[in-house]
Amino acid sequence: MVLLIQNGLLIDPANNVEDRMDLLVEGGKVAKTGKRLRTPRAARVIDATGWVVAPGFIDLHVHFREPGREDAETIESGAQAAAAGGFTSVVCMPDTQPVNDNEAITRFILERAAQVSPVNVFPAGALTSRSEGETLSEMGMMREAGIVAVTDDGRPVPNAQVMRRAMEYARRFDLVVMDHCEDPQLSADGAMHEGYYSTLLGLRGISPVAEEVHIVRDLLLAELTGARLHLAHLSTRGALEMLRQGKKRGVAVTAEVTPHHFTLTDAAVVGYNTNTKMKPPLRSQEDVRALIAAMKDGTVDAIATDHAPHNIIDKNVEYDRAAFGIVGLETCVSLALDRLYHRERVPLRRLVELLSTRPARIIGVDRGHLSPGAMADITLLDPERSVRVDVERFKSRGRNSPFHGWELRGAPVMTMVKGRVVWQA
Numbered sequence: 209m210v211l212l213i214q215n216g217l218l219i220d221p222a223n224n225v226e227d228r229m230d231l232l233v234e235g236g237k238v239a240k241t242g243k244r245l246r247t248p249r250a251a252r253v254i255d256a257t258g259w260v261v262a263p264g265f266i267d268l269h270v271h272f273r274e275p276g277r278e279d280a281e282t283i284e285s286g287a288q289a290a291a292a293g294g295f296t297s298v299v300c301m302p303d304t305q306p307v308n309d310n311e312a313i314t315r316f317i318l319e320r321a322a323q324v325s326p327v328n329v330f331p332a333g334a335l336t337s338r339s340e341g342e343t344l345s346e347m348g349m350m351r352e353a354g355i356v357a358v359t360d361d362g363r364p365v366p367n368a369q370v371m372r373r374a375m376e377y378a379r380r381f382d383l384v385v386m387d388h389c390e391d392p393q394l395s396a397d398g399a400m401h402e403g404y405y406s407t408l409l410g411l412r413g414i415s416p417v418a419e420e421v422h423i424v425r426d427l428l429l430a431e432l433t434g435a436r437l438h439l440a441h442l443s444t445r446g447a448l449e450m451l452r453q454g455k456k457r458g459v460a461v462t463a464e465v466t467p468h469h470f471t472l473t474d475a476a477v478v479g480y481n482t483n484t485k486m487k488p489p490l491r492s493q494e495d496v497r498a499l500i501a502a503m504k505d506g507t508v509d510a511i512a513t514d515h516a517p518h519n520i521i522d523k524n525v526e527y528d529r530a531a532f533g534i535v536g537l538e539t540c541v542s543l544a545l546d547r548l549y550h551r552e553r554v555p556l557r558r559l560v561e562l563l564s565t566r567p568a569r570i571i572g573v574d575r576g577h578l579s580p581g582a583m584a585d586i587t588l589l590d591p592e593r594s595v596r597v598d599v600e601r602f603k604s605r606g607r608n609s610p611f612h613g614w615e616l617r618g619a620p621v622m623t624m625v626k627g628r629v630v631w632q633a
């Protein structure tokens with residue numbers, strides 16, 4: 209299969225390219241890029257005039273609920289949501305039932321993905337057995353089976369000594385440790401950010417300090433052990449300061465920010481819509497400003513969705529009893545284009561870095577670039593296309609999005625994996 213993508217704005221930060229160019233795909237790989245490439249016979253031609261052609265987007269943080277909670281999401285439905293959101297690869301968190309803490313589960317996920325997924329599914333394994341924070345998981349065996357990271361996302365390791373050993377162990381297998389930063393005693397039964405709105409709404413708050421205390425501990429442990437640390441869903445201004453200091457000291461630390469944390473503030477909780485409830489919680493305006501600035505200046509490495517589908521019965525209850533988390537795969541790219549590119553003037557090139565180039569490096573996969581010979585995982589965007597978010601049209605089984613009905617400017621238009629078009633607007 210030969211495919212020629214013509215006239216797009218090619219943005220490939222890894223090769224320092226941002227130019228109007230054609231891209232030729234042959235045998236599932238990038239054959240070449242250049243100005244006015246000759247159209248080979250029998251080639252399918254895609255006219256990308258007005259579109260951005262980027263290395264395939266990689267979401268470092270999704271929750272597919274298989275095995276165990278297929279009513280909320282399956283590998284198939286989640287992967288289709290990813291393709292429809294412009295993502296060619298996802299990293300799925302290990303908090304399934306059972307937890308992905310051993311090679312049998314890892315193999316199950318990969319085999320299932322090979323059968324049903326249009327996108328690359330890279331599993332993350334648990335840090336500790338059953339993510340209970342006590343004994344270490346079988347990282348080596350899982351690494352051989354195909355995990356790309358380790359994490360106890362959702363259940364942060366409370367014991368610093370266990371975390372130290374886990375980091376040492378992860379380092380032996382060159383696995384990045386993805387860290388859900390939350391001190392569970394400090395966050396206690398909190399349902400939202402602690403501040404004016406939590407008082408107004410009579411909901412128990414979660415202080416930014418619950419996140420920051422944990423970051424300080426793990427930055428120190430990463431420095432001590434030499435482990436690679438990736439801070440998941442970073443949400444506070446203070447946390448960004450710590451990230452900056454850590455990077456300055458030479459700690460091997462990276463961080464991701466979610467679209468909901470750079471778009472919404474805790475004011476969105478007014479009205480008690482349970483689709484504004486997640487961990488960490490929506491923060492203050494000041495935090496949002498700081499997150500956007502840190503994405504602009506490159507302090508933050510990645511945009512990741514923390515796509516967390518829930519069954520309606522887990523969300524359709526009183527606010528403080530509702531499950532934490534929202535879906536994000538099918539709104540992420542439009543939110544990034546609308547909010548960051550159009551409104552905040554974050555350059556497209558930076559967005560491609562945040563959504564592809566750097567995520568690929570963080571998990572150490574040969575993706576995130578369009579060099580000749582690279583796997584032809586490609587995301588095409590129309591920065592001007594207006595879309596209206598409609599949860600009823602999601603490929604995901606989850607409907608729990610706070611963005612239903614939003615009009616957004618900019619959207620993915622085509623997703624290509626290994627040279628095959630897997631989704632088209």
Ligand SMILES: [Zn+2]
Nearest residue numbers: 361362388440
């Ligand atoms: Zn988390």
Ligand SMILES: [Zn+2]
Nearest residue numbers: 301361362514
């Ligand atoms: Zn998560």
